[in-house]
Amino acid sequence: MKYYRTILLSAVSIMLTAAANAAQHQHHSKHVADPLCKDSSEQKCAKTVSSVFDAKGRLWSTWTDKQFLYVNFSDDNGKNFSKAVRVNAIAEKIAARNEHRPKIKIGKNRTVLLSWTTKLNKRFTGNIRFSRSTDLGVTFSQPVTVNDNHDIISHRFDAMAVNNAGHIYISWLDKRDQLAAKQAGKKYHGAAAYYAISTDNGNSFKANKKIADHSCECCRMAIDIDRNDLPVISWRHIYEKNIRDHAITSFVRQNQPAKPFRLSNDQWKINGCPHHGPSLSIDSKNRYHAVWFNNAEKNHGVFYAHSDNNGETFSQQITVGNYDKRASHADIKVSDNKVYITWKEQHDKDSVIYLMASEDMGDSWEKPFIIARSPRNTDYPFIINKNNKAFISWHIPGSAYRLIPISE
């Protein structure tokens, strides 16, 4: 409201005619579409690519084009890929850009698992969708909707993890409680964090359960599996009126989340969309490693911290990357007793990908270095493990998908 008043006051004081401006800029508005990717469903033409290795070292990738989801695989670390298989027979508006992207994981018996958000016709609405392949990617099951509330509201920003028992956890941000509050004439801030579990390798999902009310509504969630073979989930939360910091929850048992704790306390006050969610990875001693972004007055940038008590408290946070170079969208992964963080920076016109490693599980960090760069605008970097070897999974839309080895 304060913001709106400021805008109005500003607007009233303005004496402006904008029409000439538009005409003066017409000559800049021409844009030539990328000729490489016109009407192409190729992987390299996608906005986002998500990948995972299975236990036998096969790399599985998924991406979208024109309302269809595709999957292929590579047995030589991404040098050559199989012919792509289309997942959904019926077109649907799959969310796949920026913080939205389909997820791919491997279940029991090398079952290929996919989750994604399908946009519905009303703005800011969506459903959480799931499909699987039990024949090594030859065919995929007819997609199902995981959210058991079917109002035309927001069920978006899916995250997926599979534990050692093969149980599949999918979490997402859900506005069913906001709708109920609205119908009751009450106010409800943001969305809610929900999840569903499948204990039969994706054949079915149990009833949806709520983790917490009042999540932020436009940032990705993070999920990993802890030493107890239970999920840990983190998301951007709304504290007080409009402080958008991060929350984290472990689970007390298979289908029962614990009380969430506060992961970050940077006090970013914003009545808007940060478009910037956290990343999480848990080591064999059950230390939670987290990276997140905030742009608060005092604390701004990418931060790292770890927790040895199920998220109740975190270590003193350290800054990751160069804030003035737009360090952002960090991903973290534990791999063979090391912890890696990758993130993206903007150096003049180049997208630059950094890597930073810790050999003592986050107590100290080696000097960060540039592992890749591109003169093009690129997707965010992610770290994936091939058994105990780590790779950066990085996509340059319209150019190439790259898998960059980062461990010996």
Added chain:
Amino acid sequence: MKKLLLITAILISLLSTGYNLASTNNPIKVFHSYDYQTIVKNKTKPFVMMFWSIDCSPCLSEMRKISTLSANEKKKFVFISTDGHELKKEIGNLLHQLDLENENNWVFNSNDIDEIISVIDKRWYGETPRSYYFDKKNHRTLLKNH
């Protein structure tokens, strides 16, 4: 008869040209990193530059309020979508719903989004809405949206 047909054809042609001109009078322009300085330089009076995105519910709340302003007041805004130009059609539909389609509308060039953002403000990381007020001397003030 031939003359009548010819005149009708010319009239239809003129009318359709006129219609096209009217409907594309204020098209959504693709915003490159150099456009920021050009817009600011060419403004001689105070204005608000608002960056927004189609996935941002708070952005739409603000824009709905702005759309209730008078036509003259709406002209005091430059609206720039951060979504990327391939979503121009979807952005156009939304602007139409908001009754803002005839305003000064832009959309980021998809190939340079990060570069554009860093040119505009090194302390901006793409969160939306993001609005700046420019006074008559073109001094910029970030409008806080707590």
